[in-house]
Amino acid sequence: MIPVEDALQRILAGLQPLDAEDVSLDAALGRVLAQDVAARVTQPPKPVSAMDGYAVKAADVASVPASLTVIGSAPAGRGFLGLLESGQAVRIFTGAPLPDGADSIVIQEDTEAAGDRVTVKEAPALGNYVRAAGLDFKQGDIGLTAGTLLTARDIGLAAAMNHPWLRVMRRPRIAILATGDEIVRPGDPIGRDQIVSSNALALAAYVRGAGGEPVVLGIAPDDMAGLKRMLAGARGTDLLVTTGGASVGDHDLIQTVLGETGKLDFWKIAMRPGKPLMFGTVGDTPVLGLPGNPVSSMVCALLFLGPAMQKLLGRKAEAPATRPARLGRDLKPNDRRQDYLRATLTEDAEGLPVATPFGKQDSSQFSLLTQAQCLLVRPPHDAARREGDIVRIIPFIDRYF
Numbered sequence: 001m002i003p004v005e006d007a008l009q010r011i012l013a014g015l016q017p018l019d020a021e022d023v024s025l026d027a028a029l030g031r032v033l034a035q036d037v038a039a040r041v042t043q044p045p046k047p048v049s050a051m052d053g054y055a056v057k058a059a060d061v062a063s064v065p066a067s068l069t070v071i072g073s074a075p076a077g078r079g080f081l082g083l084l085e086s087g088q089a090v091r092i093f094t095g096a097p098l099p100d101g102a103d104s105i106v107i108q109e110d111t112e113a114a115g116d117r118v119t120v121k122e123a124p125a126l127g128n129y130v131r132a133a134g135l136d137f138k139q140g141d142i143g144l145t146a147g148t149l150l151t152a153r154d155i156g157l158a159a160a161m162n163h164p165w166l167r168v169m170r171r172p173r174i175a176i177l178a179t180g181d182e183i184v185r186p187g188d189p190i191g192r193d194q195i196v197s198s199n200a201l202a203l204a205a206y207v208r209g210a211g212g213e214p215v216v217l218g219i220a221p222d223d224m225a226g227l228k229r230m231l232a233g234a235r236g237t238d239l240l241v242t243t244g245g246a247s248v249g250d251h252d253l254i255q256t257v258l259g260e261t262g263k264l265d266f267w268k269i270a271m272r273p274g275k276p277l278m279f280g281t282v283g284d285t286p287v288l289g290l291p292g293n294p295v296s297s298m299v300c301a302l303l304f305l306g307p308a309m310q311k312l313l314g315r316k317a318e319a320p321a322t323r324p325a326r327l328g329r330d331l332k333p334n335d336r337r338q339d340y341l342r343a344t345l346t347e348d349a350e351g352l353p354v355a356t357p358f359g360k361q362d363s364s365q366f367s368l369l370t371q372a373q374c375l376l377v378r379p380p381h382d383a384a385r386r387e388g389d390i391v392r393i394i395p396f397i398d399r400y401f
């Protein structure tokens with residue numbers, strides 16, 4: 001059995017980042033930037049007022065009260081064109097450019113207006129409420145870097161930097177193939193000894209959530225000819241993910257067919273759930289073969305497919321981050337497989353996270369995966385643990401998992 005980390009590195013080494021495409025900003029949410037984005041403008045382009053009030057020379061109002069002549073008005077988008085001289089003020093509004101000759105803003109609340117005169121009652125510090133040109137960013141500044149997964153905030157910044165289009169990584173097209181004579185699609189008639197397929201749709205949802213385009217190929221039968229026919233559907237995709245048929249049984253044909261038609265590494269991984277895993281190629285398409293047990297398939301998606309997609313998307317590809325939590329119940333010593341236990345996540349009296357694994361952890365129990373809020377990670381040969389011990393967890397933070 002090989003360690004989880006070795007398996008991940010071998011998968012990542014077999015994948016290359018995809019090409020890029022241009023999308024309009026309103027279609028860029030959740031996409032991955034293919035290149036750095038530099039500001040095409042300076043923001044603000046000139047010094048502007050941060051408040052409604054009066055633009056003045058600070059020296060004129062160093063001692064208050066001070067009376068000034070109001071020589072004009074500057075709303076946002078229509079700056080005052082004249083030159084402000086000593087003894088003068090310009091009525092100004094938030095966002096309007098500072099008139100030439102002015103150096104400070106007095107807020108409206110600190111003044112009293114009468115006709116074309118204004119009395120300043122509080123002396124402003126030099127530069128009061130003036131936003132300098134380029135306070136936010138200057139033309140040429142790099143605001144967003146390649147590999148960024150674009151959020152609403154990033155899109156706002158890209159818009160402010162005057163980019164109507166962004167160059168992003170193409171969405172990985174991920175073919176998904178379920179296998180097994182015993183499974184049928186949800187809603188189809190269920191024959192004797194058949195069960196409903198959960199894995200393919202769950203994996204497709206995972207792929208979509210992680211920024212890819214799933215191509216669901218259907219269910220391959222447990223015979224070589226049928227399996228080969230279905231595999232042909234993966235041609236032209238960026239990665240084929242299979243589920244089931246990974247183990248050593250007489251009907252577990254994936255490794256055989258991949259061995260015949262492509263290149264295959266079949267591994268037993270020192271992890272639970274998810275021991276049997278495959279990686280290889282069929283034609284030019286890389287293949288990730290996940291185990292059939294539903295929880296094994298989803299845990300392997302989180303641990304291997306997720307980072308694989310990050311690699312295709314040109315992002316930093318690494319195992320999901322772990323963080324510490326207190327253990328909510330005693331645990332027996334672990335064996336030689338790294339254990340990923342489905343657990344709830346609560347808070348103790350001090351607000352610290354407490355992870356409590358379910359008593360049953362069979363890899364067929366999808367219901368417990370949906371009830372869990374994290375995976376508790378136990379290294380191989382971990383000693384017995386007591387309630388309250390510090391353990392490592394992978395919290396389910398991605399909204400789509």
Ligand SMILES: Nc1nc2c(c(=O)[nH]1)N[C@H]1C(S)=C(S)[C@@H](COP(=O)(O)OP(=O)(O)OC[C@H]3O[C@@H](n4cnc5c(N)ncnc54)[C@H](O)[C@@H]3O)O[C@H]1N2
Nearest residue numbers: 178197198199200244245246247252275291292293294296
């Ligand atoms: N003698 C051994 N037997 C098994 C071993 C082993 O090392 N030696 N490993 C076990 C482990 S661990 C796992 S995990 C499974 C993996 O088996 P396969 O990848 O070959 O998966 P299948 O046999 O096709 O199916 C396993 C299980 O999952 C159900 N299944 C399959 N596909 C779906 C689907 N799309 N949706 C829902 N459920 C699915 C299938 O009906 C089986 O119950 O092997 C162990 N055996």
Ligand code: MOO
Nearest residue numbers: 273274275296363
């Ligand atoms: O290790 Mo297999 O993945 O359940 O039960």
